[in-house]
Amino acid sequence: MTTLHSTSTHSRPIPNPAKSLITKLNMGTGVVVGVIFAFATYFAFRPAADASGFYNQQNKALLGAMLMWSVGFLIGIGAFIGPFRWLIGKDLTAEEQLYLAGDGQGIKRYFKYCTDHKVVGIQYLVGVTTMLAVGGGMAMMIRTSLAVPGGHFIGATIYNSLVGLHGITMIVAMIIVATGPFGNYIMPIMIGARDMAFPRLNALSWWVLFTAIPVLCSAWFLGGIPTGWTAYAPLSIQAGPGMNSFIGTILIFAVSTAVAGMNITATVIAMRAKGMKWNRVPIFVIGATMSVALAIPAFPTFMLAMVQTATDRVFNTGFYDANVGGSGWLYAHLFWIMGHPEVYVILLPGIAILMEIAPVFVRKPLFSYNAAIMGFAGIAGLSVLVWAHHMYISGWTPTLNGPFMVTTEMISVPTGLLFLVMLGTIWRGKPWMKLPMLGLFAVMWNLLIGGITGIYLSDVPADNYLHGSMFVTAHFHYTLMGAALTGAVAGLAYWFPKMTGRMLNEPAGYISFWFTQIGFQVLFLGMFIAGAEGQPRRVVSFAAMYKYTNMISTAGAYLVGTGFIVLLWAVIHSWRKGVIAPQNPWGAKTLEWTVPYPVPLENFDEAPIITSDPYGYGKGN
C-alpha cells in the first residue's frame, strides 16, 4: 500500500475517484451478484426429480450454489478488483486506495470493502455478537426442551439439528470472538502500527466470513444438521441436504481464518513500532498471535476433511465409507487434528485479554512475563500432539491411548503457568473492581473447574465412563464459555471506550455479570452431575432419574440468557447514548490509550518509539 501521510481526520478531503468502479460497489451489489451466481449454479446443476443418483446431484447443486454465492458476493463487493489489475500489470491508484480506507465516509464504510483495520474490527464485533446471540438463542431452545424428560417440546429432528447448529455457530463465533474485534481494532494500535500488514486481505477475511453466515443459516431451510458439530462420518454421508450448509460454511470459514491468521501473524512480526522488541510486546498481542498462528495449520485439515465429506456425498468417493474400503476413523483424525488445537485457538486470546487487564486494575506489573509466554507457547506446542484423546474409545488403536494420555496431561503444566501469572499479578495488589476486572475472578474459578475436570477426562479409564456424556459437555463449556467467553466480555468492557468513544453502562454490566456467572454455575454444575450419573450428550430425551439435574440446568440457562440479554442491551444503549469516555479511562500504559477517539486513519500522527514494556506500574517503577 502506498504510504500516505496522515495529518488529521477532518482536514483531509474525502477522496472521490468518481470514475472508478470501486465507488459504486458495496454490500448490496455483493449480495445481488452473489445471489445471481448462487441461483445460476443451482439451476445449472439441479437434477431432474427422477434422475439416477438424485441425492448426489442435489448435493452438488446445493454445495456449488453455496460456494458460488461466496465467490459472487466477493466479486460484487469488489474484492478482486486489485488482483485483476495485477493481472493486467497495474494496481489500484493511490486515490482509490485512500477511498478504500473509507476515511470520512461515515456509516457507509461499514457496508463496503473497507481496508481500515478499525472498520474491520467493528464489522467483526457486530458479526460475532450476532452469531453469539443466535447461537445462544438455540442453546435456550435446547435447554427448554431438556427441562423435562420425554423430549416432547420440539421432537428429535429439530433437537438434533439444534445441537449441531448451536455447536458450529458457537465454535465459529468463539474462534473469532477475541481475535476478530480486538485483534483487528486494538492490536495494530497496541503495537504502534498504522494498519495491518495486508489491509486488503484484512477486508477480505471479514467479507469471506460474512458470506459463511447465510450459508450456515441455509441449514434451517434444508432440513438441518443432524450430526452435531463434529459431523462424524458415516453419519454425515447419510445426512440430508442440510449437511451441505455445514460443509459450505467450513470451506468458506477455513479460507477466512487462513487469511486472517496470516495477516495478524505478519502484522505482529513486521509492523511493530520502533523499539518494540519481543519482550516489550503487550501480552494480549502475544496470546492472540499464538492463537491465530495455531489456527493456520489447524484449519486446512478441517477443510480437507470437509472436501472429502463433500466428494463422498457428491461423487461417492468413499473416503469415509467402510463399504468401499474407507474409514470413519480417517475423518475423526482429520477433525480432531483441527479440533483440539482449535479449543486453544479459542482459549488463549481470552486468557491473554485478562493478563492485559490485570496489571492495569491492580496497578502492578504483569507477574513473570516470561512464564506467561512459556505458558502460551507450551499450550500451543502441546495442543497439536493431543488430538487422539478424543478417540480413546473409538477403538482405532488402543495401544496409543497411553502416549496420548501423557501428552494431554502434560498440558496441565503450561496451563498452571497461566494461573501463576494471573495470581502473581493480583497478589499484594488492591484489585479495582471495575467490569473488566470482574471477569478475571470469574475465570479463575471457571478455568479451574474446567481444568480439573479435563484431567479426569484425559485419563483413559475415567474417560471410558465419561466420554460422550453430559460431563464432557459441561467440561468444555467451562473452558470455552466460562473462561474464553468471559475473557472476551471482559475485553469488550475494557476496550469499549476505545472502540465506541463511550463507557459501557456499569449497572447493567454488573447485573449482566452476576446473572451470567451465577446462572452458568447452576447450569453446568448441574450438567456435571447429570453426566456423572450417566446421561449421554446430544439426547433429546432422557430417563426420569436425570429429571432434577436437568431441571436445575435449565433454570441456570434462563439466568444466563437473561444476563446476556442485559449485556446486549447495555452494549447497544451505551454505544448510542453512553457517557462519553475520556481518552484513557483506566490509566493504562499500552499504546491504544494514547490515541484519541475517533482513532484517526493510520492511528498515529507520529510513529511511536517504544523504550520499555507497557507494564511499568507500581511503586518504584
Next chain:
Amino acid sequence: MSDNTQHEEELSPTPGQRVSNLFKRNDVRRTTVFTFLWTALFVILGLYIYPKFMPEVMSVDMKAMERIMVAFTVISAPIAGLVLGITTQALTNRHTGNTPPPDGPAVRTNGPVVVVWSVVSGLFCLIAVVWGLVELNTFANAATVDERTALHVEVVGSQWVWSFKYPELGVESDKLMLPVDRPVTFDITSADVNHSFWPLQLGIKIDANRLQTTHINTTPTKLGRLDVKCAELCGLYHAYMETSGEVMTSDDFNNWVTSNGGHVA
C-alpha cells in the same frame, strides 16, 4: 571469621525466620485460611459428592474409574485451594470507586516461586500420568490373562437398537445378560453409522464401527441391573437407543441360556 558470620546472620534472616516473618503478614494468614477452606471443599466434593451420584459399581473397571475421580479430586484439592485462596484473599482487599487504586509493589517476577510452582504442577501431572498408565497396564494384563476363560459377547449396534449374540452358547438377545465374576470380552461392530456401546454400571465404553470389530473386556463383580446406552450421536433416535440387562449368578445365567434355546458349555 566468627565475627564475620555473626554479622551476616544479623543482616539476612535464616530461611526459618523468613517463613515465620511471612506468616506474620496479614494477607498471608488470610490466604492460608482461605486455602484450607477451599481445599476442604474439594476434598469433600471428591470423597462424597462423586460417589453419591455415580451409578452402582458393578465391575473392576467402574471401581477403577470411581477411584480415579475421587483420587484426582483429592490430590488436586490443595492446588485448587491455593488458587482460590489467593483469589479470595485478593477479593477481600478490593478497591472500588471511580479512581484507580494506589500503586502496588512493582514485583516483576519471583524466580523461586515460578520454579516451585512449575515443579509442583509437574509432580501433580506425573502422579496423574503414572496412575493412568498403571491402570491401563493392569487392564491390558487382565484382558490377556482372562482371554482363555472369558465369555464372548458379540455386540451389534444398528440404528437404533443393540443386539447381543453369545456365539459359544448359541443365544441371541436384545438384553445384555452376564454371569457374575466371570471375565467377559465384548466384540463390537456396527451395521451402519458409528455407535458407542456403554453399559453404564460396568464403567466401560467402546465405539461400534461399520465393518470393524472393536474389543473391550471387563469382569462384572456385582449382581444387579445394567443400563446400556449409546454414547455417540447416531441419527434421529439416538436418544432412544438404549436397553437394559442384568448381571446374575452363574446358575441363573445358565438357566436363562437354556430357556432361550442355547446350550451351556
